[in-house]
Amino acid sequence: MSSDERQAPVPEQDEPGTTVAASIAMKHRAGGVIVPITTALLAFLIGGLVVLATGHNPLLAYRDIFNGAGLNWIFHPTTNIANTAAYNLSQTLLQTTTLILCGLAVAFAFRCGMFNIGGQGQYFIGLYVANWLGHSFAGMAPLPHILIAVTGATLAGAAWAGIAGVMKATTGAHEVISTIMLNWIAIWVGEWLFGDGGPLQNSANKTVPISNDIADSAKLPVFWGEKELQGLHVGFFVALAALVVFSLLINRTTLGYEVRAVGFNPDAAAYGGISVRMNLARAMAISGAFAGLAGALDMLGYLYHYGQSDIPVSSVGFLGIAVALLGRNTAVGVLFASFLFGALLFGTTHGLTSNVIAPDLAGNLTYIIQGLVVLFVGADLLVLSIWNARKKLRPPHRPAAKHAEAAA
């Protein structure tokens, strides 16, 4: 029994895994790339079982989702965007763009030992500010206008997350609770902004709870497809660049070193002269900047306007949690995970027929798979334990008193 190896009971505080980041980092060092792939496959398998149990063919359903996401494009890569597969793929990449940034928002905070559940709220705030700035300054030259809107939205996202970061740093308020609250506050701020008589509500039509369209000068250039048909905008490259920035920032800078140090063990970091408080606040703000940028790119890239009814439907910020966890909080992992979820997100809305699986069912299947992925990744200690030493999983049967003796 593994417990025999331990001479004395160790206080829980000293065990690895006291912070989210520490436990995840520990698991990640061990598992390599096999565990996340197993995790995803397992989630798809269980999702498939649900599909099977409700009288649909899971293989056909997954095939349709695969095709709906435009992944069949690889079999006949024509560059013609009029081709359905190519168009679908461009839409999948559009979702991937958002998910990369929302995933990075969660991943960066994880690296500093914090769980940023507030990506959704920070994304909304970025979206609102981008809409406001994109609608204002009409007639400005495109480049400065886009820069102003993107910068403003990114900073707004950073500030929104910064509230939670500063609260964590100064009063120790748990970032999970504060970011959840900030999510809901952001949702209601949106309801107010776009609602009847709200500051961002459509100035031409006062009866619809939808914002104005942003000015043409603030719209991002589209490089694949048509602007009118929601083509793929240059924000895709911004997201890819953000992956590189994330990787460099975490792995190659003093800031990243401090962030990781605080994430591994705040006490040791503090002993080494790193200001834990400052790093918590700063990491949260940077985290929010990624989500704010996601909101900005969505608004300037293809949404152009936003309405009250769009708010409760959006869940990209929460998908970011699954992306970051499946991607193991690394840039490369986030890239693959966001492509997977981007494909699921778009593939389940498109090109599905009800005789195989209805789009509404498939959309909810995405949530189920997302939930399973998060559940399994959170517990990939389990997968590792099975891999390494199966006996560790068996709960020890000896009474606690014996251990007290052993300790004495």
Add this chain to the structure above:
Amino acid sequence: MTGVWTERFENPVSDRLHDPATTGYVGIGFGLFAGLLAIPPIEARSVVWSILVGIVGAMLGVWTATRGRRRLGVGAVVISLIGIGLGVLATRSSTGNLESVFNASLIAQMFAAATPLVFGAIAGTFSERSGVVNIGLEGMMLMGCFWGVYGADVGGSWVVGVLVGGATGGLLALVLAYFAIQLRADQIVGGTAINFLALGITGYFFFQLYHGNYISTGVSTIPNVKIPGLSSTGFLGPAIGDLNLFIWAGFLLVIVAHIVIFKTPIGLRIRACGEHPRAADTVGINVYAIRYGCVILSGVLAALGGVYLSDGFGGGAFNDNMTAGRGFIALAAMIFGNWRPFGAFGAALLFGLSSAIALRLQVYSASASTLFNVLPYVLTLVAVGGVIGRTVAPAADGKPYVRQ
């Protein structure tokens, strides 16, 4: 320091008057009164009264804050300012509107809106008192929402709905418990997963079984309790004369939860597991069993709140993502109430009142309505920030326990 203490014993009454804590609470009282002045039944029509009373409250708050009780003092100032704001808002609208918003049936609506929160907050209290953070309340509540209506529809009786709804919530909680306790997965990540799962499962089966339509009428709903002898015209009649059975069950649940957690041996064990599981294990308490029990109970209770939401409050209808954040408000109520049943109950009532007012204000002013909708979240944010009072979670809350 000793001088202060002897003085306190020698002259307790006058000293208590000088105690900044007392002044702080009086300040909070003034702040609340400033808001109440402008609404029925007092309904002062001049904004001056609210401002005057509010300023007194704020000054008492400042006095308190400068004498060592900073949090309480700041709290009094904030509440006074909110009170003044309410007064200004209220005096600017007509008396007719005010009376149609603030009347006895608002009390009934407050209870109706608060009940899912009461169930959810008590659910969270049990789980977290045993040391397992339950972010998945929202998802467990959503399970109760859908499967409760499904049970009532298929089983032909709301009782079946309650049983089925509660069971599905417990089942989902079992998943969280297995991952959080047995596998020692991060509890917050696990809870987040539970929320996604519940959203997917309920949405999937809603479309599979009902094609996404509102569940048809004729579903057996949880009945109301008509109290005989209360006329429908007075104050008590509209306020409590015709409340849903589950609202009363919620009141009972709070009392029972308080007794169980604080007055029984099992409650002592639960709290021991949440504060110091190693010590609890040493004296022979089965930490895993207690935590499993509490998390599953938590799932059942949260789901019962969901059953009430769809099959009581909602009249037997379900729609996608019906809970719409109520599980998170329940979580907030639990934190706001400092992980105590009665505290959670008070917070749930406050948040319920807030959303009941928001619902009524919608007709008159969308922005004022939004303000009341967002109030629970802002208050909780302020509370966890430690500005008003400090919330203290159980010491081992969120920490997996490893048996040795």
